[in-house]
Amino acid sequence: MIVATRLSAVWQVAGVAAAALCCYLVSQSVAAERAGLEKVDRQIAQTHDDIAKLQTEIGVRARMGQLESWNRDVLALQAPRPSQFVASGVQLASLYGHRGQPALQLDPAIAAQQGLPTNVAYQPAAPAQAQPTPAAPVAAAPTPQPAPAQSMLRTAAYLRPTSDRLGGSAAAPEAPTLQKASFELKPLTIDAHKPKPITADVPKIKSEPVVPAPKKAASPVKLAHADPIKSLLPADIGQLAAREAHGAKDSSKAAR
Amino acid sequence: MNAPAALRIDRAERVELREAAATANPLGIAQQRLMGLMLLFMLITLVIGLRLVQICLFGAPDDRTASVGTAERGEILDRNGQPLATTIKLWAVAVNPQKILGDKNALAVKLNQLMPEKSVDDYRRILFGKRKFLYLRQPAPPELAAAVHALGEPGLLLLSEPHRLFPQGAMAGHLLGYSQEVEDGHGHSGITGIGVERFFNDALAQGKSIQLAMDTRVQAAVENEIQRRMIETQAKGGAGIVLDVDTGEVLAMASLPDINPNAPFKGVDPSDQQVMINKATQAVYELGSTFKMITFANAIEHGVITDWSKTYDVSAPLQVGRFRIKDDEPKKRPITTVEIMTFSSNIGTSQIALALGAQNIDAFFKTLGLDKRTDIELRERGQPQYPTQWGQSAVMTTSFGHGIAVTPLHLARIFAALTNGGVMHPVTLLKRQPGAQIPGQRVVSETTSARIRQLMRLVVLQGTGTNANAPGLRVGGKTGTAEKVNQFGGYDRNANITVFAGAFPMDHPRYVTLVVLDDARPTKETYGFKTAGWMAAPVGKRIIARIGPLLGVRPDLAQDIDVSDLMPLILEKKDPSKNVVE
Numbered sequence: 001m002i003v004a005t006r007l008s009a010v011w012q013v014a015g016v017a018a019a020a021l022c023c024y025l026v027s028q029s030v031a032a033e034r035a036g037l038e039k040v041d042r043q044i045a046q047t048h049d050d051i052a053k054l055q056t057e058i059g060v061r062a063r064m065g066q067l068e069s070w071n072r073d074v075l076a077l078q079a080p081r082p083s084q085f086v087a088s089g090v091q092l093a094s095l096y097g098h099r100g101q102p103a104l105q106l107d108p109a110i111a112a113q114q115g116l117p118t119n120v121a122y123q124p125a126a127p128a129q130a131q132p133t134p135a136a137p138v139a140a141a142p143t144p145q146p147a148p149a150q151s152m153l154r155t156a157a158y159l160r161p162t163s164d165r166l167g168g169s170a171a172a173p174e175a176p177t178l179q180k181a182s183f184e185l186k187p188l189t190i191d192a193h194k195p196k197p198i199t200a201d202v203p204k205i206k207s208e209p210v211v212p213a214p215k216k217a218a219s220p221v222k223l224a225h226a227d228p229i230k231s232l233l234p235a236d237i238g239q240l241a242a243r244e245a246h247g248a249k250d251s252s253k254a255a256r
Numbered sequence: 257m258n259a260p261a262a263l264r265i266d267r268a269e270r271v272e273l274r275e276a277a278a279t280a281n282p283l284g285i286a287q288q289r290l291m292g293l294m295l296l297f298m299l300i301t302l303v304i305g306l307r308l309v310q311i312c313l314f315g316a317p318d319d320r321t322a323s324v325g326t327a328e329r330g331e332i333l334d335r336n337g338q339p340l341a342t343t344i345k346l347w348a349v350a351v352n353p354q355k356i357l358g359d360k361n362a363l364a365v366k367l368n369q370l371m372p373e374k375s376v377d378d379y380r381r382i383l384f385g386k387r388k389f390l391y392l393r394q395p396a397p398p399e400l401a402a403a404v405h406a407l408g409e410p411g412l413l414l415l416s417e418p419h420r421l422f423p424q425g426a427m428a429g430h431l432l433g434y435s436q437e438v439e440d441g442h443g444h445s446g447i448t449g450i451g452v453e454r455f456f457n458d459a460l461a462q463g464k465s466i467q468l469a470m471d472t473r474v475q476a477a478v479e480n481e482i483q484r485r486m487i488e489t490q491a492k493g494g495a496g497i498v499l500d501v502d503t504g505e506v507l508a509m510a511s512l513p514d515i516n517p518n519a520p521f522k523g524v525d526p527s528d529q530q531v532m533i534n535k536a537t538q539a540v541y542e543l544g545s546t547f548k549m550i551t552f553a554n555a556i557e558h559g560v561i562t563d564w565s566k567t568y569d570v571s572a573p574l575q576v577g578r579f580r581i582k583d584d585e586p587k588k589r590p591i592t593t594v595e596i597m598t599f600s601s602n603i604g605t606s607q608i609a610l611a612l613g614a615q616n617i618d619a620f621f622k623t624l625g626l627d628k629r630t631d632i633e634l635r636e637r638g639q640p641q642y643p644t645q646w647g648q649s650a651v652m653t654t655s656f657g658h659g660i661a662v663t664p665l666h667l668a669r670i671f672a673a674l675t676n677g678g679v680m681h682p683v684t685l686l687k688r689q690p691g692a693q694i695p696g697q698r699v700v701s702e703t704t705s706a707r708i709r710q711l712m713r714l715v716v717l718q719g720t721g722t723n724a725n726a727p728g729l730r731v732g733g734k735t736g737t738a739e740k741v742n743q744f745g746g747y748d749r750n751a752n753i754t755v756f757a758g759a760f761p762m763d764h765p766r767y768v769t770l771v772v773l774d775d776a777r778p779t780k781e782t783y784g785f786k787t788a789g790w791m792a793a794p795v796g797k798r799i800i801a802r803i804g805p806l807l808g809v810r811p812d813l814a815q816d817i818d819v820s821d822l823m824p825l826i827l828e829k830k831d832p833s834k835n836v837v838e
Binding site: 009012013016017019020023024026027030031034049052053055056059060063064065067068079080081082083085087 | 286287290293294297298300301304305307308311312338339342344345421423424425426427472473475476480727728729801802804805810811812813814
């Protein structure tokens with residue numbers, strides 16, 4: 001006890017020294033952490049500098065003047081024409097396929113799983129018979145008649161003469177034997193007073209069977225005042241869709 | 257032995273003294289010493305603690321962090337974030353001849369091999385000279401910097417210096433401009449320059465970036481097409497503007513011939529300041545028949561035009577003072593109000609202006625800001641030449657854009673207001689944030705704006721602007737041709753300023769496009785004509801056809817503005833496929 005009392009001053013000094021040492025170690029630790037953070041900051045700044053340099057180099061190499069020069073000399077790209085924009089589903093469908101061949105090959109896995117789509121062209125008008133209607137609950141839809149087994153996915157394609165397809169042949173092409181489109185658009189009508197199931201604005205397909213009628217029996221619908229098809233460009237295909245829709249309407253009137 | 261007597265105390269006495277002191281208060285002395293030691297430790301602890309607090313609160317000063325986050329000049333970005341002006345670090349090679357340690361003659365030969373723009377003798381003169389600092393190459397490519405470093409000569413200095421870079425080269429040179437510090441010879445320095453670099457110099461110098469409303473793709477299309485047309489028609493200059501009608505944002509602003517802001521004075525005659533003039537915002541022109549749209553809008557607003565089938569006699573020129581007002585394509589029959597616009601009849605428009613009166617015209621022009629500078633963020637803003645006296649001649653000539661000279665930006669802003677429903681917004685080079693409230697002032701009614709849109713579309717469908725009809729983009733506009741003012745203040749009959757100002761799509765206008773060509777010459781392709789319908793309108797079509805899809809305007813041949821009520825009033829219909837300039 002006496003020893004402890006006599007050495008109390010020593011203990012105090014030792015305690016203060018230990019505290020000072022601890023503080024010093026904490027200070028060192030903080031300094032080390034700060035140094036580490038600063039190093040990371042410098043690395044980040046350096047990386048930003050590198051990114052900026054690379055972006056600047058890319059920007060300079062791909063400056064608009066240079067791209068314009070390449071386009072003028074090599075690529076010759078032009079602004080898109082109005083006919084290259086698809087405005088409706090009909091126009092989009094007209095872009096898909098030619099002579100029964102799909103424009104884009106299906107994924108073999110999907111084809112194996114679901115079967116190849118049946119390629120059909122616009123069929124000529126046939127005696128009014130049943131045709132499968134879309135699954136949408138269209139009000140006053142005609143009663144579906146038994147239809148031949150057929151996939152729901154079909155490809156609408158235009159039949160066009162083989163010659164002069166790209167507009168470069170001087171030989172007189174055969175008259176295009178476009179077949180009548182067998183659908184009509186029905187405007188969406190909503191009656192506010194009589195709540196009805198929502199009827200989707202689905203193109204109502206006329207009740208006509210897809211009978212593989214002999215081609216000669218089909219009366220080809222000639223395009224009124226239409227020149228022979230000159231090319232396969234989307235512009236011409238779009239015009240063709242409009243003409244064909246017009247022709248289909250006329251022929252449907254004639255049928256009535 | 258030689259010690260003083262006072263120190264020669266014998267041992268016995270010293271022992272006695274020590275014992276006397278120890279016995280006096282030995283514990284107290286020890287405690288005092290311990291206390292002193294403890295105070296010392298406490299002081300050290302306090303210092304350490306204060307130091308920790310300082311580090312925690314204020315951080316440690318460290319010279320190594322000085323290079324991190326140094327405020328460099330801010331960037332200029334386009335509306336999509338693409339850099340238009342940035343700062344990069346480039347090497348510079350300099351020399352301090354006083355610190356050269358090696359053989360200066362050998363070093364001169366080596367320097368000549370690396371940088372052959374100076375001869376060996378030149379390098380010798382530099383190395384043996386008395387200067388303490390001299391640039392040898394600024395900027396220097398990295399390979400050269402590495403080669404100079406490999407020489408190992410401490411007198412050769414490699415400096416990493418900031419350098420302003422415009423990645424797009426000469427594109428939008430006048431718009432981006434430059435800024436540099438100059439001395440006036442009296443020891444005072446100041447900032448000079450043009451464009452955004454000069455206008456926003458303070459903000460850029462503080463490291464702030466500026467995001468412009470400009471779209472690089474649109475700017476490139478505008479410049480390229482105007483440049484192409486200038487080559488085709490041997491025009492001396494050109495200007496172009498694309499303006500958002502609803503926000504007043506400038507998506508493109510071209511002034512050709514351009515300058516390269518990377519080296520703005522390279523190849524430029526210092527005495528020729530014309531090339532530095534921004535033709536879109538600074539140069540003022542008589543913009544010709546494009547002013548007829550303003551006159552018509554004014555006349556509709558004031559009830560002067562109510563019956564569009566009313567006919568005007570334009571068969572004979574009008575003589576007003578020393579002016580003789582005539583039409584480019586004289587009609588020997590009365591023409592309807594609509595035909596005045598589509599045929600661009602000066603005589604018919606003058607009659608409408610007379611019915612409006614000087615007071616109405618002056619007031620409307622001032623409402624449109626034609627008497628003062630635009631408020632765009634540039635120092636290069638031209639002051640319009642506005643009529644001081646509103647006599648009959650001023651009333652009539654200003655109705656078709658003569659006797660009043662404004663900048664193309666004035667006209668673009670007015671066309672935006674006439675087509676967007678009648679509200680004039682301040683034009684800005686800066687990108688507006690989505691949803692931001694945009695100040696505006698109504699200048700014409702919605703009804704008047706709708707009628708103006710019909711007229712603009714008719715001008716392009718059936719009038720002088722058919723060459724501007726970009727398929728599917730529903731372009732509307734007005735052409736304008738004015739004789740160029742020569743250096744003596746008179747008109748040069750052989751040189752025209754041709755203008756096309758239009759908007760698209762006219763069923764819901766979104767952008768105004770304006771093109772000005774300076775002294776475009778007729779070509780075989782234009783059948784010898786040199787009016788705006790043949791010179792500037794085709795450029796308008798090319799530009800709109802390119803930028804329309806880029807800006808989200810889908811070309812659609814099946815959609816258009818309804819002009820069925822005015823179309824029957826055009827008695828002579830044009831064949832749209834005839835005489836088209838592609």
